[in-house]
Amino acid sequence: MPARPRLGHIQFLNCLPLYYGMVKNDVLLDVDLVKANPADLAVDIVAGTLDVAPIPAIEYARHAEDLVLLPDIAISSDGEVQSILLVSKVPAEDLDGRTVALTNTSRTSQVLARVLIAKRWSASATFVEMPPDLPAMLREADAALLIGDEALRAYWDVPEGLYAYDLGTEWTQWTGLPMVYAVWAVRRDYAESNPGAVQAVSDALSASLAYCRAHLDDISEYAARWEQFPAEKFRSYFDALQFRFEPRYREGLKRYLAEAVAVGQLERVPEIVVFGE
Amino acid sequence: MPARPRLGHIQFLNCLPLYYGMVKNDVLLDVDLVKANPADLAVDIVAGTLDVAPIPAIEYARHAEDLVLLPDIAISSDGEVQSILLVSKVPAEDLDGRTVALTNTSRTSQVLARVLIAKRWSASATFVEMPPDLPAMLREADAALLIGDEALRAYWDVPEGLYAYDLGTEWTQWTGLPMVYAVWAVRRDYAESNPGAVQAVSDALSASLAYCRAHLDDISEYAARWEQFPAEKFRSYFDALQFRFEPRYREGLKRYLAEAVAVGQLERVPEIVVFGE
Numbered sequence: 349m350p351a352r353p354r355l356g357h358i359q360f361l362n363c364l365p366l367y368y369g370m371v372k373n374d375v376l377l378d379v380d381l382v383k384a385n386p387a388d389l390a391v392d393i394v395a396g397t398l399d400v401a402p403i404p405a406i407e408y409a410r411h412a413e414d415l416v417l418l419p420d421i422a423i424s425s426d427g428e429v430q431s432i433l434l435v436s437k438v439p440a441e442d443l444d445g446r447t448v449a450l451t452n453t454s455r456t457s458q459v460l461a462r463v464l465i466a467k468r469w470s471a472s473a474t475f476v477e478m479p480p481d482l483p484a485m486l487r488e489a490d491a492a493l494l495i496g497d498e499a500l501r502a503y504w505d506v507p508e509g510l511y512a513y514d515l516g517t518e519w520t521q522w523t524g525l526p527m528v529y530a531v532w533a534v535r536r537d538y539a540e541s542n543p544g545a546v547q548a549v550s551d552a553l554s555a556s557l558a559y560c561r562a563h564l565d566d567i568s569e570y571a572a573r574w575e576q577f578p579a580e581k582f583r584s585y586f587d588a589l590q591f592r593f594e595p596r597y598r599e600g601l602k603r604y605l606a607e608a609v610a611v612g613q614l615e616r617v618p619e620i621v622v623f624g625e
Numbered sequence: 626m627p628a629r630p631r632l633g634h635i636q637f638l639n640c641l642p643l644y645y646g647m648v649k650n651d652v653l654l655d656v657d658l659v660k661a662n663p664a665d666l667a668v669d670i671v672a673g674t675l676d677v678a679p680i681p682a683i684e685y686a687r688h689a690e691d692l693v694l695l696p697d698i699a700i701s702s703d704g705e706v707q708s709i710l711l712v713s714k715v716p717a718e719d720l721d722g723r724t725v726a727l728t729n730t731s732r733t734s735q736v737l738a739r740v741l742i743a744k745r746w747s748a749s750a751t752f753v754e755m756p757p758d759l760p761a762m763l764r765e766a767d768a769a770l771l772i773g774d775e776a777l778r779a780y781w782d783v784p785e786g787l788y789a790y791d792l793g794t795e796w797t798q799w800t801g802l803p804m805v806y807a808v809w810a811v812r813r814d815y816a817e818s819n820p821g822a823v824q825a826v827s828d829a830l831s832a833s834l835a836y837c838r839a840h841l842d843d844i845s846e847y848a849a850r851w852e853q854f855p856a857e858k859f860r861s862y863f864d865a866l867q868f869r870f871e872p873r874y875r876e877g878l879k880r881y882l883a884e885a886v887a888v889g890q891l892e893r894v895p896e897i898v899v900f901g902e
Contacts, residue, residue: 350851351851352851367654368654371648371651371653371654372651374648374649376648376653377644377645377648377847378851570654574627574628574629574655
């Protein structure tokens, strides 16, 4: 008997529109959905306890020899992203010689912050990893990287006297390219032995994204029922968030990985292998 | 902000029709679904990490002071259940002085087997707990209690030379009452502070059951796509399985708990408190 594909899911606000589409398309009947944070999903797929999962772009690159990517989905932005924010006591150009606190909940964004600080702002900073608590971070450091809910809160209400940088905006202004934060990875051996199941998951996710793009108002209202922000802010966030992975986005991913190598956070840029291509 | 109710789910075949109804009713948008086996769900709800969960009837009774029950749902049968089976080398009446292996995956059914052997069949047997592997069990013992997939396999194809007893059938023939295997429990403190959320979960589950009862053919076809039995066997199983908890079923539960006390597997029969009644 074929088993249902074991599909990872990121239970953060950024994947809520996709989840909504999956529920409305009854996808949860034909996959075994496992919810976790992206770093843990990466551990699970490398360990073989998941078949398909969204994982941080940088973790994909570190394990690329064991993985292939779904062709039509990623967590990405082309300009602002709102939920990845550098909050600083000084302008970013002045972070040279200062300390930056990086939220320990992030993988890809930690490296993105290091890249932008070193290369866009030509600053040589010291980095410390901390839990995502802005006041505590700014007691220990001059700037703080936040992601997710904490970042959105600061994005929509920048604390007085602080500078805030949307790292999606900064990346795209600097490189002219989109930024890819997470990719949907498939274990290579699973893809080779179950191409039909992988294609079915890929199609189901694409159909869910199509549904979600057509119902962003409903999804924003729904999000506002259960989460701490009003519907119009969700609508703005969901407009910024892209789930695209077409060629320009893949160029953005390659550039990001090359920059990660340049700042010493990745050994080499792997060949990006996409399922079915 | 209200958080979504944390709802447990049993990922066994017996709850597949309910899950199907939940997906088709988009229930998974408004609950945080946590899948586990019934014994672990009981641990989680008592520990407070779940708000509502299906748990073994016997575990409910052991923690009844902390729990209330949803009024319109249970895992129950009124006659045959198919998936709780005593397989024996001798007629059940002849188990006196013999050894019975009980699957370690069960809570309520272990006690049900002890009750029926002692009181319906007037046999005094020795019980050992073992993993659910029929040949291994029958090497060590004269009879074996199976539940779930292993029971269904044996039910539909009784191994030659063995006796098989459907414990749902036996219970109802003996008592004239239905049998309740699992109940949907709510933490009492959660129910007191969130009556609206509990009512919403109760309504959503009832709507899902109504959907599932109206679509048993579709659900049987769906089950056959992913599981190891053909659709007509699922249809027969899903007809036997009841999700009812009306007054006769509650009488069955009380009788079961009284018998559990009689055979020394429960200290006392608790007062059964039902949400909203």
